[in-house]
Amino acid sequence: MSNLKDFVQQLPNSKDFKKYGVYPDSLNQVSGLWVFMVKEPDQDFLVAAGKNASIFHGESMHCEPLPCIKAPLSHDNAVVLRELFPFTKPIPVLSKKRSFGLGDRLGIATPGHIKVFKKYNAYPIFAQQSIRELNLTNRTYEEVLDAASFAVFRDGYKDGFGADGDHLKKPSEIEYALSLGFTMITLDCSEYIRNDITGMTKAQVNHECVLPEDIKKRYLNKKFEIEGISITFDEEELKRNVLVYGKAVEYAIHIYQTYFANGKTNANFEISIDETATPTSPTQHYFVANELTLHGVKLDTMAPRFCGEFQKGVDYVGDIKQFEEELKIHAAIARHYGYKLSIHSGSDKFSIFTLIGKHTLGNFHVKTAGTNWLEAMRTVASSDPKLYREIHQYALSMFSEAKKFYHVTTDLTKIPSLDSLKDEELVNLFKQNDARQMIHITYGYILNVKNSDGSYRFKTKLYKLWREQSEVYAEMLSKHIGRHLELLYKGFEK
Ligand code: ZN
Numbered sequence: 089m090s091n092l093k094d095f096v097q098q099l100p101n102s103k104d105f106k107k108y109g110v111y112p113d114s115l116n117q118v119s120g121l122w123v124f125m126v127k128e129p130d131q132d133f134l135v136a137a138g139k140n141a142s143i144f145h146g147e148s149m150h151c152e153p154l155p156c157i158k159a160p161l162s163h164d165n166a167v168v169l170r171e172l173f174p175f176t177k178p179i180p181v182l183s184k185k186r187s188f189g190l191g192d193r194l195g196i197a198t199p200g201h202i203k204v205f206k207k208y209n210a211y212p213i214f215a216q217q218s219i220r221e222l223n224l225t226n227r228t229y230e231e232v233l234d235a236a237s238f239a240v241f242r243d244g245y246k247d248g249f250g251a252d253g254d255h256l257k258k259p260s261e262i263e264y265a266l267s268l269g270f271t272m273i274t275l276d277c278s279e280y281i282r283n284d285i286t287g288m289t290k291a292q293v294n295h296e297c298v299l300p301e302d303i304k305k306r307y308l309n310k311k312f313e314i315e316g317i318s319i320t321f322d323e324e325e326l327k328r329n330v331l332v333y334g335k336a337v338e339y340a341i342h343i344y345q346t347y348f349a350n351g352k353t354n355a356n357f358e359i360s361i362d363e364t365a366t367p368t369s370p371t372q373h374y375f376v377a378n379e380l381t382l383h384g385v386k387l388d389t390m391a392p393r394f395c396g397e398f399q400k401g402v403d404y405v406g407d408i409k410q411f412e413e414e415l416k417i418h419a420a421i422a423r424h425y426g427y428k429l430s431i432h433s434g435s436d437k438f439s440i441f442t443l444i445g446k447h448t449l450g451n452f453h454v455k456t457a458g459t460n461w462l463e464a465m466r467t468v469a470s471s472d473p474k475l476y477r478e479i480h481q482y483a484l485s486m487f488s489e490a491k492k493f494y495h496v497t498t499d500l501t502k503i504p505s506l507d508s509l510k511d512e513e514l515v516n517l518f519k520q521n522d523a524r525q526m527i528h529i530t531y532g533y534i535l536n537v538k539n540s541d542g543s544y545r546f547k548t549k550l551y552k553l554w555r556e557q558s559e560v561y562a563e564m565l566s567k568h569i570g571r572h573l574e575l576l577y578k579g580f581e582k
Contacts, residue, residue, distance in 0.1 A: 092126065096137045096151035113244030118172050122154075125242045130555075132242070134159040134169070144168055166234035169241060170269070176237040178215060178251035180271040182356035182388035182428065185450060186210035188573070189252055189434075191217055191457025193225050193531065194464055195232070196554050198239030200565025201460075205247070208573045213272065214240065215251035216455065219261055220493075224532030229253065229268050254455070255360060262347055272356040274391070274430075275343055276363060277336035283365040285331045290324055297327040306382075312374065315420040319374050329375045336361060337379045344385040358453075360391040362432045368392035370417035377425045389430035389453045392418055398433035399496050401458045401528040402521045404440045412443050419447045428453050435459035436524075438575055445579020454576065456569070458528045463568050464554060465527050466518045467561045472553055473511035479546055480506060480517070482537065483530040490529045498525040 095108040099122050105112040114125035121138035136144045137154040146159035159165045170177040181187045188210045190201050198214045205212045214236035222228065233251055240249060252272040253265025262273055285293070307326050312319040321329070340359050348357050361368055361376065373392050380387060395414055396406020404411070422429045431444060434454040444452055469476040487500060502522040517523040537545045554561060
């Protein structure tokens with residue numbers, strides 16, 4: 089710490105960042121207060137030097153001539169940081185042409201993501217987590233947001249980022265995210281969507297649904313034209329739409345009126361109807377969009393459930409031609425109603441990114457999450473083969489348990505046995521879909537499993553390794569996420 093004293097005395101002209109462990113891009117000044125981030129082997133911390141340094145919580149350091157505080161990366165200090173430096177605070181980004189969600193479940197991925205978004209004009213959502221992910225990683229929304237703010241400060245990323253309370257279902261969850269300054273709410277209406285209608289006969293549908301007069305008037309014997317595409321409803325189809333989406337639409341209207349209408353918040357509003365068994369046909373999308381609009385709901389993004397399969401951490405599975413045909417109509421509907429399409433489970437969908445870029449005319453939101461975890465595990469496989477083998481073995485043993493919560497078609501017999509692989513071949517497992525999915529869906533088990541003495545079996549070792557290998561991880565991530573962006577941009581950039 090005595091070194092740091094010299095550093096502070098030389099502010100602001102120090103060229104000796106490295107010598108003092110200062111992250112060079114973190115040096116910032118506001119009304120006479122210098123704030124920067126310093127690296128120590130086990131952790132980073134903030135240093136505030138200047139008259140009002142004590143607005144940060146921490147221990148005083150003797151750094152004459154300036155009063156100086158060494159401040160841990162705590163929630164309290166994140167709040168102070170966001171007040172002082174607005175670029176560390178999330179902003180609503182869905183109104184921008186392009187945005188991209190990065191679920192960083194571990195709180196360590198943002199430096200790698202920043203490398204990518206310095207090169208693209210899409211706006212990143214560095215903080216994005218669902219309640220399920222919070223539970224599986226034992227994190228809070230405070231921690232998710234703080235990790236993003238600290239990373240942005242550390243690496244001097246000043247172009248703006250968003251924070252997404254992803255797949256929220258209950259009012260209390262929405263209130264929690266908004267109270268912390270999250271700038272996007274993804275309302276998951278899946279609990280209000282009926283999956284039993286698709287299999288019903290016409291007679292059953294007629295029995296279940298008597299169409300309200302206003303709905304009849306709005307849709308029957310009408311033709312809706314959007315960008316040259318015509319959309320019509322026959323009575324049976326309309327009834328099915330009302331049965332599948334009626335309650336979800338009502339719920340979305342209620343949530344919008346409670347939290348968003350009349351400028352109650354400036355946070356963005358996304359509706360997701362993707363986590364259901366039933367793909368959203370273009371006609372259904374039109375119905376939902378039109379009903380919401382008629383009731384005054386202003387959407388920023390909507391996530392339909394596209395045809396085909398969007399399984400976790402692997403490429404698109406399905407008929408690409410049909411996907412493209414439907415995507416064109418979905419994109420046209422979104423444009424017509426003034427919002428963007430949101431593509432969920434967007435990790436690794438390399439065969440369709442260019443189509444998405446093309447048919448949305450470069451206006452999209454894409455969400456990824458699990459792939460960032462997979463890159464973290466690839467880092468483990470490349471730098472600590474022994475630890476990776478142990479984790480892989482454990483993940484195999486937990487797979488059938490984890491599978492209950494996901495729709496995946498993983499075939500464990502296709503994963504090469506560890507004994508057949510040399511250490512340097514372990515990373516190749518991340519090119520194999522079954523191994524990817526196996527590691528993907530077991531993340532909660534891997535992070536939470538404990539030894540008999542109550543200590544974490546893997547988590548502590550993993551975080552230590554990720555800290556030591558932080559540059560390797562950032563490099564891998566920037567390449568991998570970079571490939572997503574490159575293909576998306578290929579669709580609309582000449
Ligand atoms: Zn989703």
